[in-house]
Amino acid sequence: MKSLKKKRRVQVIAVTALALIVSTALIGYAMRDGINFFRSPSEIVAEPPGPTEVFRIGGLVEGGSLVRGQGEEIRFNVTDGGAIVAVTYKGVLPDLFEENQGMVGMGTYDGEVFRATEILAKHDEDYMPKEVVDALKEQGVYQEPGGEYNGHASGS
Structure with a gap:
């Protein structure tokens, strides 16, 4: 009788371990593309x-590149100082x-052309996502906005 209980316990532990391994693999597989917050124009x-x-693209909107088309279509360039990517967006900025x-x-x-379905802008006067900064x-083009950047939004 004890050997049957021991066998059953080993089977339950083995099935549990297998389920844990499979679920971890599935979660990792599902998140493989979502782990990268954004790509810079140079990476693209x-x-x-x-x-x-x-995917997400992040950078600075190039000065003088913003063109409003017919209706809600907007075109502009995004740069990180190393490369420029053209962006189109239909909607309200x-x-x-x-x-x-x-x-x-x-x-x-x-x-x-990067065809955007969603655009997020800066939070306030000095904030820029840490990954963009x-x-x-890294490209050597970031300039401090008035104060020291600490990775947090000032004010709110």
């Missing part, structure tokens, strides 16, 4: 994503969206 130019891959300011957009890239600093 160096390694263009597939035309159906949805956030109130805080401006040239020479940080932005993050979500959409697809067809090899020439780090990428711009």
Whole structure:
């Protein structure tokens, strides 16, 4: 009788361990594309994503590149100082969206134009997502906005 209980206990432990391994693998597989917060224009130019891959782009809106088309279509360029990616967006831009300011957009890239489905602008006067600041600093083009950047929004 004891050997049957011992066998059953070993089976339950083995099935539980297998279920844990499978669930961890499935979670990792599902998150493989979502772990990267955004890509800089330099990363997109160096390694263009597939035309159906949805991802985020982050950088500065290039000064003088903002063009409003017919209806709600907007075109502009995003740069990190190392490369420039053209962006199109159909919709209403956030109130805080401006040239020479940080932005993050979500959409697809067809090899020439990033087609955004969502645009996020800076939070307040001095805020830019930490990942965008780090990428711009890596390119050597980031300039401190008036005060010291600490990774947090000032005010609110």
